Amino acid sequence: MATPATSSGSEHILDVRGVTKRFHGLVAVNDVTFHLRRGEILGLIGPNGAGKTTLVSMVNGTMQPSAGDILFEGQSVRALPAFRRAHLGIGRTFQVMKPFPGMSVLENASVGALFGAKGGEHSLRRAREQARESLEFVGLGKRITQRADALGGPDRKRLELAKALAMQPRLLLLDEVMAGLNHVEIEEVIEDIRKVRDRGISILVIEHVMKAITSLSDRVFVLHHGEKIVEGPTDEVLRDPRVVEAYLGKKRT
């Protein structure tokens, strides 16, 4: 169990230190270090295949790092399985969504309320209320009795978010929530994420839709071929030639 770091201690809700992930000789994430401050929205960007999802999977426990440590609110969670990290307050949405297709929308969100932070609610009634609240927040209030697999694309994304919110997380990891949305929907989700932050939840946003990154994150870091190449204020990072090269490729003569 690591002791909280000296100057950054309680300010950082998440501290990722030297994390590496190897798969059979392929290094997907290489010695990445970053932190997330309480109440902050941090952006994570990088071209396809950069290792962003792998990195996030190691934070929420879906994957274990090959090396390095992960501290959540000062304590090491590296050895904890995913469900324990959920109890501690780490919530996540998935790029490839993971709804419970045979259950209703309300039941889907209820699972989050029943098993989420601090082990969740034990009262079904209270859990349902919490779930209802999360669903209203994302705009699915009218669909709570529908089956999850009957929802269309954008609604599925809303459900994914509601499920994570119903867990009452303190740290929310959003993996490409904007993919496939039109301009109007993007604006709506940006607004929702702002409201989530206003509730005191710290957020890590992985995105390709740059508009979301520029609207939401104050800070951004960039992953390319598994390594962190740049970190800093959003507008600086997006102008950095290394980032441009990472996305557009090397200029050829």
Place this chain on the structure above:
Amino acid sequence: MSAVAGGIGAAVPGNGKPLLEVAHLSAGYGEMQVLRSISLTVRQAEIVAMVGGNGAGKTTLLRAISRLIPSRGDVAFDGHPLAGTTADDVFAMGLVQVPEGRQLFDRMSVEENLRMGAYRRRDTPAITHDLDRMYAIFPRLADRRRQLAGSMSGGEQQMCAMARALMAKPRLMMVDEMSLGLAPVIVDLLLETMTRIRTEGVTVLLVEQDVHAALSVADRGYVMETGEIVREGTARELESDPEVQRAYLGDIAL
């Protein structure tokens, strides 16, 4: 249309006739509208680049053209409208896709994969002849012809995927994200073979995230962003166009 003697492709190079015409193509998955009214043209013997960030809709565009997903709008190949055709028909007409992630038959050898590309052809002597041409264009594959496709490196797999597509004698080859996960050195190698392929008479539509790689071999290019074409022009024009950077990294980058 008779094949150029000794050539892989069946197109007559250089006459500038439109081979692929896409007009107001819209497509998506269920409620999610990914492509919004896309229009583009690819002429015979051209290499056209389609660039854009992840999530711009490039792969969806190829799938819509190949008739793998339903779409609205008009797509015509060599003057024939593709409405009502299936993916099989499109392949038979000579429109072949090299999909993202290669999609090789991992447990078959390289040679078996290449032969699978020629599955629909009946001209056996020409198939053997073409196999030799493939090994000439891709010497690395010649060394590995009996090796299991799934055991090769990423770059070699990409070569195998392209060779397999070429074995089908395509008139237009659409390559999806060739450079993904490959080292720049390998990508350069593949780009070289692209120009060789063009001299054989095959037209190429190159869908790529790596802008500079794609534009280094292309004649013309289109830039996609959030399902729309936001820029088009010659490769030279696009190379230095700040709009391209904006399409990837947003307004703040300017």
Place this chain on the structure above:
Amino acid sequence: MKSTAGIVVSAVVVALLAALPWYGNTVMLQFGISVLLLATLAQGWNIIGGYTGYASFGNSVFYGLGAYGVAIAMTQFNLPFWVGMLLGLALAVVFAALLGLAVLRLRGHYFAIATLGLAFIMTAIVSNLEIAGRNIGLVLPLLKSDVLFYELALGLLVLVTLTVLWLSRSRFGLGLVAIRENEEGAAVMGVNTTLYKVLAFMLSAAFTGLAGGIYAYYITFIDPVGVFDVSLNVKMIIMAVFGGPGSVLGPVVGAFVLSTISEVLATKVTSFASMFFGIVIVIAVVFMPRGIAHLVENFRRTGWRYFAGNVRTHRL
């Protein structure tokens, strides 16, 4: 869906069934015992297969363990029946816990195959145990009271069904369904999937073992090949799936309906009984793959299109 009307209807049905010994004949009574035990097995399987989504082919092992628990206690140690039941229960549950930890980390088909192997392993082991009478088996003391066994079986069925009812509206049950629908998603949301799966397996084993215990005393003679029979496992799965896995009454209805059909076919169309039974199953799988329970729920909404819809979904 379980309103006061539902409760009243269920109570009436149970009362009618309990009264069978007084208005039915011996044949019906014996048929009744067989059906009630099968329904219990189907319902027990429902817990691990229907709700949790892990299709176990090893439940016949728990059945056999329950049977042997009673047989060994009564024949080797002269203990009363209810002690034997406790022994059988303990054997089944402990075995499920140990086995579960090992085998529940396997997904889908692999889990099914692993549990399938168990029945054969168990048969081999028990065939060599002196205390279990080896492959000759054990002969239990005779109790000529079909009525007692009938009521016991009915009581057990009511108990397991009430348990499944509790599952359907409890936090634990919702966790199991979440595991079935998307195990990784469930884990990420805080469900202790390993613990829950093992508990479900133990619960399933408990009722299956108790059914085996009743069966042993009723039938008076057991041997390894007979009680660890995999075809029994297949039967319970077919009944549960036919009736509606993941529903409260589905497996019970499935067991009753299929047993009746099977019985009727056996008496009326003896020579082709098995074939007809097979045809019934195939038709059911094509036209109502989610079982009777789902059919009943959705028929009101979609009407006859329900069947056509299912046929279409199969044609990929």
